[in-house]
Amino acid sequence: MKNRLVLIFTMAVALAWSCANTKEKPEKMEVSNIETIVVNEAIEKILSNNPSLTDTTLLSAGVKQVAQQWRAKFGTPEEFVEFCVANYAVTPEARFELFNKLSVAFEAVWGGYNKMSVELKKPMHLDGDTLTQADYIFGAYDPSSHLSEDLYNNKIAFMTILNFPFYTLKEKEELGENWSRVEWAYARMGDVFTPDPPASVKQMVADAEATAESYIADYNIMMGNLVTEDGRKLFPSDMVLLSHWNLRDEIKSNYANVPDNLEKQRMVLRVMLHIVEQTIPKSVINSNQYDWKPFSNSIIVDGKQSDSEPEGERRYEVLLKQFRAQQEVDKYSFAYPDAISRAFDGAMQIKVEDIEQMFTEYISSPKVAKVASLISERLGRPLEPFDIWYDGFKSRSTISEEALTAKTKSLFPNAEAFDKAIPSMLKRFGFPPVKADELGDAIIVESARGSGHAWGASTKEELARLRTRLSKGGMDYKGFNIAVHELGHNVEQTISLRDVDYYMLNGVPNTAFTEANAFVFQKRDLQLLGYSNNNPEQAKMTELDIFWGSYEIMGVALVDINVWKWMYANPDADAKMLKEAVISIAKDIWNKYYKPVLGGEDLPLLAIYSHMINTPLYLANYPLGHIIEYQLEKFYKGKDWAKEVMRIYSIGSVAPQKWMTEATGERISTKPMLED
Numbered sequence: 001m002k003n004r005l006v007l008i009f010t011m012a013v014a015l016a017w018s019c020a021n022t023k024e025k026p027e028k029m030e031v032s033n034i035e036t037i038v039v040n041e042a043i044e045k046i047l048s049n050n051p052s053l054t055d056t057t058l059l060s061a062g063v064k065q066v067a068q069q070w071r072a073k074f075g076t077p078e079e080f081v082e083f084c085v086a087n088y089a090v091t092p093e094a095r096f097e098l099f100n101k102l103s104v105a106f107e108a109v110w111g112g113y114n115k116m117s118v119e120l121k122k123p124m125h126l127d128g129d130t131l132t133q134a135d136y137i138f139g140a141y142d143p144s145s146h147l148s149e150d151l152y153n154n155k156i157a158f159m160t161i162l163n164f165p166f167y168t169l170k171e172k173e174e175l176g177e178n179w180s181r182v183e184w185a186y187a188r189m190g191d192v193f194t195p196d197p198p199a200s201v202k203q204m205v206a207d208a209e210a211t212a213e214s215y216i217a218d219y220n221i222m223m224g225n226l227v228t229e230d231g232r233k234l235f236p237s238d239m240v241l242l243s244h245w246n247l248r249d250e251i252k253s254n255y256a257n258v259p260d261n262l263e264k265q266r267m268v269l270r271v272m273l274h275i276v277e278q279t280i281p282k283s284v285i286n287s288n289q290y291d292w293k294p295f296s297n298s299i300i301v302d303g304k305q306s307d308s309e310p311e312g313e314r315r316y317e318v319l320l321k322q323f324r325a326q327q328e329v330d331k332y333s334f335a336y337p338d339a340i341s342r343a344f345d346g347a348m349q350i351k352v353e354d355i356e357q358m359f360t361e362y363i364s365s366p367k368v369a370k371v372a373s374l375i376s377e378r379l380g381r382p383l384e385p386f387d388i389w390y391d392g393f394k395s396r397s398t399i400s401e402e403a404l405t406a407k408t409k410s411l412f413p414n415a416e417a418f419d420k421a422i423p424s425m426l427k428r429f430g431f432p433p434v435k436a437d438e439l440g441d442a443i444i445v446e447s448a449r450g451s452g453h454a455w456g457a458s459t460k461e462e463l464a465r466l467r468t469r470l471s472k473g474g475m476d477y478k479g480f481n482i483a484v485h486e487l488g489h490n491v492e493q494t495i496s497l498r499d500v501d502y503y504m505l506n507g508v509p510n511t512a513f514t515e516a517n518a519f520v521f522q523k524r525d526l527q528l529l530g531y532s533n534n535n536p537e538q539a540k541m542t543e544l545d546i547f548w549g550s551y552e553i554m555g556v557a558l559v560d561i562n563v564w565k566w567m568y569a570n571p572d573a574d575a576k577m578l579k580e581a582v583i584s585i586a587k588d589i590w591n592k593y594y595k596p597v598l599g600g601e602d603l604p605l606l607a608i609y610s611h612m613i614n615t616p617l618y619l620a621n622y623p624l625g626h627i628i629e630y631q632l633e634k635f636y637k638g639k640d641w642a643k644e645v646m647r648i649y650s651i652g653s654v655a656p657q658k659w660m661t662e663a664t665g666e667r668i669s670t671k672p673m674l675e676d
Contacts, residue, residue, distance in 0.1 A: 034067040038077040042067075042084040050090045059088065061165035066158050069195060074152070083155065089163045096182070098163055099189060102156075103503045106192070111459030113144040118455065118465065124214060125455075125467055127447040131214070140210030145202040148193070157193040164189040169349050172655045184654050185502035197332035201325075208325040212614035215318045217450035219243045219610070221271060222288040223250070229295050234260050234267065238472055243275055244608045245451045249478045252391035253401040269386040270294040272608045276586070278315055278579060281308035313575035316582065319613050320575050323567045340564050343617035348510045348624070349656055352561060355620050359554040362623075362670055363593045368551055371544060372597045385600040388552045393545035394523070399531070401477055407529055409474030418468065418475060418483060419445035425528050426491070430642035442498070443490045445483075451610075452479075454486040454518075456493030464490040481525050488521025489514055495649035505652030509659045511618070515625030517649070520632060542633065543676060550626040550673070555593055557619040559586050559606045564617060582607050628660065630673050635664040 042063050047053060063084050070080055089095040120143070123135035151157040167175065167187050176184060220242055223235035241247050251268050254261035271294050274280035281299055284292045290308070291300040299308045326339040336342040344352040375390050376383050383390075412418045423440035427433055442457075448467035455465040468475070468483040475483065492514050497506040508514050523542065562585045567573065573581070586604035595601065611619050636644055648663045660668045 032068055032070050033072040034070045034077055034080050038080060039064055039067045042081045045081060045085050046088050046090070049085065053090055058165065062088070062162040065165050066162045069152075069161065069193075070158070074155070074158070083158065084162060087155075087159050087162055095163055095186075098159075099182075099186060099504075102160060102164075102189065103185075105156075107459050107503050109147065110144075111457070111462055113147065114458035115462065116143040124210070124217070125446075125449060125453075127449050127470070136210065136214060139214070140207045142202055142206040145199040145206070148196045149199055151193070152196075160189060161193050166190040166194070169345075169655065173657060176655055176658055181501055181505070184652075185504040188504040188653060195332060197329050201328045201332065204328055205325040208321045209614070211321055212318050213450070215314070216243075216610045216614045218286050219275075220286045221247065222284065222286075225284065225288050225291045226267060226271070227291045227293050227300065228263070228267070229293060233291075234264050240471075242451050242469070244272065244610045245482070246478060247272055247608075248389055249481075251386050251389045253478065255391045256400050258400055258402070265386045266384070267294055269384075269605070272605060273603070275311075275315070276604045276607045277583060278311045278313060280311050282311050283308050285311065313579050315613060316579040317575040319563075319582075319616070320567075320573075320578055322613075322616050323564075327571065338568055339617060340561070340568070344620070348512065348621065350510075350624075355624070356558065356561065358627075358670055359558055359620075359623060362674065363551055363554050363558075365674055367547070367674060368597055371548055371551075374544070375548070383598050385594075385598050385603055385605055387598055388555075388594065388605070390548060393541040393548065399526075404477035404480075404529070408477050408480040411529075412470075412475035412480065414474065415445045415447040415468065415470060418466075419443075422487065425487070426642075428528055429524065430640065431646075432642075435646065439491055439494055442494045443487070452482055452486055454489030454493065456490070457497060460498050464493050466490050480529075481522060484525040484528065485518045485522035488518035491521070491645070492517045492649050495646060496652060499646070499650040500652040502652075505654070507653040508649075508651075509653055509656040510621065512621040512624035513628060513656070513659065515621050516628035516632060517645075519625060519629045520636075520645075543630075546626055546630050546633070547673060550623050550630075553619065553626065554623040555589055555606050556609050556612075557623055558589055560609075560612050560617060560619045562589070563607075563612065582612075624668075627670055627673065628668060631660065631664055631666065631668070634672065 043056075043060055046059060046063075047056070053059065066084065067080065074080075075083065089098045120138045120141055123129070123131060124139035148157070164186050167190060172187060176187070179187070220240050223239035223241055224233065224237035226235060227233055241250055247268050251265050254264050271280070274294060274297065279297060281290075281292060281297070283290055283299060292298075293300070293305070296305070298305045300306070323339075329342075330338055333342065336346050340352055344350055344355060348355075372383055375387060375392070378392055379387070379390075411421070422443055422445070423433075423436045426436035426439055431439070442464055443466055444463045445466045445468060448469045450469065452466075452468040455467065457464050466483065466486050466489075468486060469479050471479060492508065496508055500506050508517075523545075559582075563578075563582050566581045566585065567578065570577065570581070583604040586607035587602045590600065590603050590606055594606070595603075609619060632648075651659055651662050653659075654662070657667050660666065
């Protein structure tokens with residue numbers, strides 16, 4: 001999901017252009033050496049040489065945006081004028097020819113760098129030998145870190161900006177209603193080049209991300225070593241769960257009628273709290289050396305209960321390194337001055353304030369208490385904090401985890417078996433045989449070292465990669481469920497790359513859309529195991545499941561956002577201060593929106609998500625994805641699902657609201673979820 005090299009920014013050039021003409025310049029920013037009189041000279045020369053040219057708005061935008069990013073190192077003002085006159089595509093035919101040449105070249109370049117990244121990160125991403133220092137260094141290396149600099153130096157960037165200027169999100173939404181597909185592709189070409197940090201800063205970001213990825217990928221809890229206060233072990237001796245994904249899913253699996261289910265859920269909750277608060281013993285992380293009593297937080301040494309050194313602040317040291325890297329990016333990103341605006345205004349194309357308002361209204365809705373009451377009635381007990389992950393609205397919750405795992409391990413003893421089964425699984429979903437085989441050939445499945453992910457291709461000839469975690473003896477049900485989610489990503493990545501009419505439109509508007517599409521696949525996982533989904537009552541349960549899942553993840557996303565706001569308000573904080581702040585923020589949001597429903601005073605549970613550490617400011621995409629998922633599911637009802645999936649995925653990366661309107665006939669909104 002993070003491998004796409006096309007930089008999708010929304011207001012960079014427009015805002016940066018205005019900044020270029022103010023007296024206050026960001027520190028260490030090199031300013032343009034092109035004055036307004038020189039810009040006007042270039043425009044006038046192009047017009048005088050081409051008297052039939054009528055689209056002066058497009059010409060003016062292109063020249064001005066080139067001027068905004070032009071520096072003395074690229075040439076004198078006279079050379080700037082010469083460049084614009086020589087490289088402006090005057091006719092529609094010339095512009096289309098240039099667009100095609102750039103598209104082919106960008107696909108080749110981005111595809112090549114993507115291939116290198118895939119290979120260099122394989123040791124870190126795939127299950128295999130113990131990692132060495134060389135693996136970490138190559139895994140942190142960004143082969144494309146100098147690409148943008150090179151394309152500015154050889155003037156390809158300026159040629160692109162000149163002929164395909166940038167449009168703000170507002171302009172895209174207003175003008176895009178009447179744009180043709182090629183005009184939308186031109187607009188996306190205009191998103192590619194915006195002010196960029198130097199290679200050294202990009203490498204700093206890559207190093208911070210690699211540190212976080214390796215920290216999270218090896219954060220395993222040996223469940224067979226957990227002991228109750230009276231000396232019992234509740235979990236299988238060989239059960240190893242990755243934080244937070246597998247721990248959360250273990251809570252979910254225990255809503256089935258299995259032994260000690262409630263006691264297991266309470267123990268997993270206690271483990272989660274120790275991780276967030278960093279009171280977890282260092283000696284039990286990714287190690288089975290000692291047994292551990294989570295409730296008294298003591299380890300067993302030579303048969304005796306003993307204290308142990310806690311992890312301390314390591315989790316927050318890793319997060320702080322991510323923040324420090326983004327602070328360096330801030331110095332060069334005068335269009336988006338901080339990581340928050342880059343994540344929301346830029347990548348999501350939605351204001352963070354709008355996201356916060358949408359989520360807050362949702363989690364404070366009276367409907368939450370009504371659904372909670374229904375859950376309590378179904379469980380036959382008052383709700384507890386871990387019921388934020390209640391999973392009983394899914395049909396699989398009535399089927400034991402053991403039975404499902406026995407089936408998945410039999411069907412998928414290794415990654416290759418899942419790979420070979422993709423065409424038949426897609427056919428079971430209703431995809432035409434030819435398309436199912438084509439998609440199967442385009443996706444390769446690999447055994448992941450961590451939780452797994454979907455890594456899309458960047459050229460039509462490349463393969464999309466489904467990385468999935470396999471337990472001992474084959475793929476357990478948790479792994480299968482996640483693998484089906486990742487399969488949804490891969491199918492979307494492949495169709496939205498290979499079936500769009502223009503390469504520059506490949507993908508979807510933002511990651512919330514690809515998450516929504518993956519959720520749609522994931523909830524149909526039982527169908528792939530031979531269980532029927534034709535249950536009218538289950539349709540109602542699906543709506544409730546989406547509602548409750550959105551309630552959970554919106555709170556987590558709000559914690560993530562507010563943690564980054566705190567870091568920017570306290571830029572010199574150390575890891576200990578950050579830990580205290582994260583815990584305080586998580587407690588505040590819990591007490592306000594979750595304690596009235598689930599109980600628990602001052603619980604920092606919402607800070608458990610690993611995304612906060614290795615993929616900061618990404619979490620909001622999940623609840624937005626749930627909102628989109630709900631709208632898609634309503635649209636799919638009564639239709640040929642696979643046929644609609646193929647149509648919708650091929651819309652490509654137009655603006656978010658236009659995508660949703662073309663897909664379902666209505667704009668993105670929480671209203672349907674709260675009114676149904």
